[in-house]
Amino acid sequence: MVDASPITAVLGPTNTGKTHRAIERMLSHDSGMIGLPLRLLAREVYDRVTTRVGEARVALVTGEEKRVPRRPDYWVCTVEAMPVDLEVDFLAIDEIQLAAHDQRGHVFTERLLLSRGRRETWFLGADTMRPLVAELVPTASIVQHPRLSRLASAGAGKLSRLPPRSAVVAFSTPQVYEIAERLRAQRGGAAVVLGALSPRTRNAQVALFQSGEVDYLVATDAIGMGLNLDVRHVAFAALRKFDGRAVRDLDPAELAQIAGRAGRHLADGTFGTVAPLSLPDGVAAAIEAHRFPPVRRLLWRSSELDMSSIDALLGSLRARPRARSLRLVDDAEDTAALARLAEDPEVRARARGEEAVGLLWEVCRIPDFRKLLFESHVALLAEIYGQLSGPSAALDAGWMAARVAEIDEVGGDIDTLITRIASIRTWTYISNHARWVRDAAAWQERTRAIEDRLSDALHERLVQRFVERGGGAARRLRAASGARSSPGARREEAEPPAVAEGHPFAPIAALRARLAPGPAAPAPEDDRARWVEALVGAPHERFSVDVGGRIFDGERLLGQLARGPTLLLPDVRLAALEDLGAGARSRVLRRLVAFARDLVEALLAPLRAPEVRALPAAARGIVYQLEQGLGTAAARDAEEQVAELAPEGRALLAAHGIEVGERVLYVQPLLRRGALERRLALCAAWFDRGRVPACPPPGAVSMAVAKGVDPRAYAAIGYPVFGTRALRADVAERVLRALASGEPAERLSGWMGCPAREAPRVAASLLG
Structure with missing residues (x-):
């Protein structure tokens, strides 16, 4: 592949800020994608990116989870799940040294050799990859940063x-x-x-x-x-x-x-x-x-697969690499599954033609999350392929429901719950293939809910088994009083060893068992943990914000929008959540910051549509001014861009609700009630307390200018100040046109929504 865009290999030890630098670089581009080695890490990076730009602009794609908004700019994925056909400006692959991994290495090698961003590509990993990166990607610039700590x-x-x-x-x-x-x-x-x-x-x-x-x-x-x-x-x-x-x-x-x-x-x-x-x-x-x-060597597998028949596919999967530094992966799980299914006469009879073979290969790539008997996994794949290649071309809902219902049980010990979580991951993966199941969204929701219930139960079991309740607080109290814990006392609290029936001490052990307290009921913190998990995974519709910038979950106050770096980047201050631990508070805060970013993104959606971004430079300059003012800008502040604006550019802006007036530039959809309330919430965060206007009554075309209120705050909610009144932007332009045609100011007081005595001052300010 010819590398047309710059390639950078950021190699070095842990804690050199490689992933952080890649995220920052990605966000400096209009679009980007980062591939990560673990589902857990992908979710962590997704949380970080959405905290910066909101969830409306970021997609999360792993084998078992897909959160893809309508128009994402940035994609956070596991390496295997990356949509490689999607073009983005910036592309990064993390932990590239996993190209030497026996099972997964060929995927990382394929990304190293073939995946590129339109404008820039980064590979992140250990310095041990330096010779092979130099050999296989000779155009790459290799960069190393020192570890941040010793x-x-x-x-x-x-x-x-x-x-x-x-x-x-x-x-x-x-x-x-x-x-x-x-x-x-x-x-x-x-x-x-x-x-x-x-x-x-x-x-x-x-x-x-x-x-x-x-x-x-x-x-x-x-x-x-x-x-x-x-x-x-x-x-x-x-x-x-x-x-x-x-x-x-x-x-x-x-x-x-x-x-x-x-x-x-x-x-x-x-x-x-x-x-x-x-x-x-x-x-x-x-x-x-x-x-x-x-x-010394990376794992490799051909990306040019022949789907004309099962044997042809197996042959292409076993093709040898030409470079000596590459080694064919010889025991990949999906290839082994395909080889085993190829021995099944029924599968061979169904897998005829490129489409049928391609479907079989997709089924073989379902991961074996359970890691039990390989034969059991292959038998499941055969059943799935049989249904998908049958007349309905979809999985039988009743069959799938029965398999899923077997897993939906929160009883059992730690290992049992871990096994069930592995099993439900298989069905979550399957439900994310929309062509395989009818009503895929409902199945995704169902399997995700089961995994959540199993996860909560597993967390409870882990805490019950490995954490002394109140342990952190108890230790701090003992440390403060100078007391030391007694290992002997702890041993007495532990469960006594089992005593065989017929042993002389068996009656005493039985009596002790009857008198012993039963399993502790879930502590209040478990309920709080479940609430936190539901909250951080909830859609935006669960939250609301009032004109004062307070964020609610139903009736419960969660936090308050606070002044951030700019009007468009508010911070969040948590409120009334002192009963949560520091880790839980941090996760709730991240979720609310992402909500705040999307609040801005949704508000300014008319200005950030792809068609608007493609406008000529002068029009984009006007759009920028409007963004900074939450949808309103003074015409005098954009004189240069307005002067350069061609008639067709003005028409294109108007088609998107963007009006270029004589005194005011404004976005018509942002004058509606819902947008006005969101603008007020953002102003409450940015401007000093007491300098934000009150919320105008529904339908109000103007407000009296209150003492102490910042005039910029009036403009930011779409009511720029003219004289003694804050006029709604569209009304100001309508009044100005009437005045220019010779209409007396006094006769326009009704339009202005003010007493007749104030009209001349408002008119003079408009005309001035």
């Missing part, structure tokens, strides 16, 4: 002596559970992060840690890919992992990726091991210096 080895330490704000990393679920239970007994509890957690559960667990409710986090390498946490120390409890095929040692670069979670931004961090484990010789020094052997 990462130092702290050696080995006992679990009981880990400093607060530590993350303990293990590579198996049983070991994560065992460590979390020990931390509960010794230190009051821990949050748990596993790759199998849903975003909702992960967010709730992280909120426990971020808010200080617990001081420890136990995680797998799921925290290694860019999730921003307030971690000061990373302790490895294991150095080997099962990678899907075999148990192997982690290489130093993988360890560095995880250790780099310690210390964010300018805060230094440390890493080490849980004694008696220790890092191999030289690994700690390599991590501190960020020096690792370069990646």
